[in-house]
Amino acid sequence: MPDSRRPVWWAALGGLLALALGTASVVAQSAQETAREIERYREAVADSSPGELWEARGEDLWKMPRGPRNVSLERCDLGQGPGVVAGALARLPRWFADADRVMDLETRLLHCMVTLQGLDPAVLRRQPFGNGEQRSDFEALSAWIAAQSRGMTLAPPLDHPAERAAWRLGRELFFVRGGTHDFACTTCHAQSGRRIRLQELPNLSRPEEARRVLGTWPAYRVSQGEMRTLQWRMNDCFRQQRFPDLVFGSEVSVALVSYLLHNASGAALAAPGVRR
Amino acid sequence: MADPMRIRARIEGDQCVVRVLIGHEMETGQRRDATGRLVPAWFIQRVTATTGGRVVFSASWGPAVSKNPVIQFSYAGAKVGDRIQVTWVDTRGDRRTDEAVVSA
Numbered sequence: 001m002p003d004s005r006r007p008v009w010w011a012a013l014g015g016l017l018a019l020a021l022g023t024a025s026v027v028a029q030s031a032q033e034t035a036r037e038i039e040r041y042r043e044a045v046a047d048s049s050p051g052e053l054w055e056a057r058g059e060d061l062w063k064m065p066r067g068p069r070n071v072s073l074e075r076c077d078l079g080q081g082p083g084v085v086a087g088a089l090a091r092l093p094r095w096f097a098d099a100d101r102v103m104d105l106e107t108r109l110l111h112c113m114v115t116l117q118g119l120d121p122a123v124l125r126r127q128p129f130g131n132g133e134q135r136s137d138f139e140a141l142s143a144w145i146a147a148q149s150r151g152m153t154l155a156p157p158l159d160h161p162a163e164r165a166a167w168r169l170g171r172e173l174f175f176v177r178g179g180t181h182d183f184a185c186t187t188c189h190a191q192s193g194r195r196i197r198l199q200e201l202p203n204l205s206r207p208e209e210a211r212r213v214l215g216t217w218p219a220y221r222v223s224q225g226e227m228r229t230l231q232w233r234m235n236d237c238f239r240q241q242r243f244p245d246l247v248f249g250s251e252v253s254v255a256l257v258s259y260l261l262h263n264a265s266g267a268a269l270a271a272p273g274v275r276r
Numbered sequence: 277m278a279d280p281m282r283i284r285a286r287i288e289g290d291q292c293v294v295r296v297l298i299g300h301e302m303e304t305g306q307r308r309d310a311t312g313r314l315v316p317a318w319f320i321q322r323v324t325a326t327t328g329g330r331v332v333f334s335a336s337w338g339p340a341v342s343k344n345p346v347i348q349f350s351y352a353g354a355k356v357g358d359r360i361q362v363t364w365v366d367t368r369g370d371r372r373t374d375e376a377v378v379s380a
Contacts, residue, residue, distance in 0.1 A: 048282060048295050048346050050343075050346070052297060053282070053299040057279065132301060225342075
């Protein structure tokens with residue numbers, strides 16, 4: 001009887017399906033557990049995060065006379081007037097009249113180091129991100145400046161035409177597919193509830209998810225033992241997508257940061273945060 | 277020159293709870309750099325905390341302790357205003373001592 005085998009076949013298939021579902025739920029469960037453990041770690045280090053070491057160094061760097069002109073960054077205008085640090089992060093990126101372009105925090109710091117302190121931009125661009133004993137001034141300065149906006153609400157301005165242009169360019173770039181792997185930012189960050197291995201991938205086009213993530217940048221990255229800035233995050237996403245190197249402080253980098261921070265507008269700032 | 281430690285010492289009940297954040301690379305000696313060479317071991321071997329000449333905490337560390345480590349310990353018999361000194365010594369012989377005042 002040819003049909004007698006059918007139930008066996010279906011039972012086997014059902015078994016396989018059950019097995020597959022079982023594996024999926026085990027993976028989902030361990031993803032949750034990892035997220036929970038990271039949360040527990042964040043709580044444990046909340047009042048002694050290693051990020052404080054960067055904050056302390058950042059404060060020194062801000063106040064220390066440096067460069068050929070031997071001046072400090074205390075006259076640097078982050079958008080709230082020369083030397084005003086409190087609340088600066090909440091209103092960046094923004095258009096700056098003196099440079100006639102939109103700048104995010106790190107790009108503005110680079111601008112101040114060049115125009116005020118007389119440091120060489122080519123040299124500064126060579127060390128934007130720390131690596132062990134080679135430390136980055138940008139990461140330390142960003143950490144300290146971010147800490148002075150803790151508890152404030154993220155509200156980057158969108159009044160100047162250049163600010164709107166940067167936001168529009170960032171949105172375009174977010175969807176552009178390219179590179180050897182035909183990737184776009186949206187490949188990983190345009191669906192909710194997705195993860196890569198055990199890492200949750202926020203859907204950055206949804207404001208509530210963008211707010212949860214972007215309000216904590218710059219952040220201490222536990223797995224690297226480094227303070228990381230949004231410029232680093234953009235740079236590393238480009239590397240992961242096998243895109244060409246993203247130039248530190250470039251128009252493209254600032255545009256992407258603009259788009260993401262506008263999506264996160266209204267976020268309660270809790271930077272520097274702690275990330276995996 | 278090593279970064280200063282961040283030390284917090286607070287009275288909780290009949291104990292003084294001390295939290296120390298240390299900035300240190302804590303190289304295990306097992307890691308290779310981009311060119312394939314071993315990065316030499318470089319980690320804190322000894323941590324000691326004293327208050328009024330009395331040792332209240334000491335530890336011998338190996339390469340398994342993380343980079344930028346955080347430690348917490350508590351001891352009895354502290355008063356507000358006491359000074360507590362924490363010292364570490366690493367495999368290069370570098371050392372650093374920082375001090376904190378016990379708060380309520």
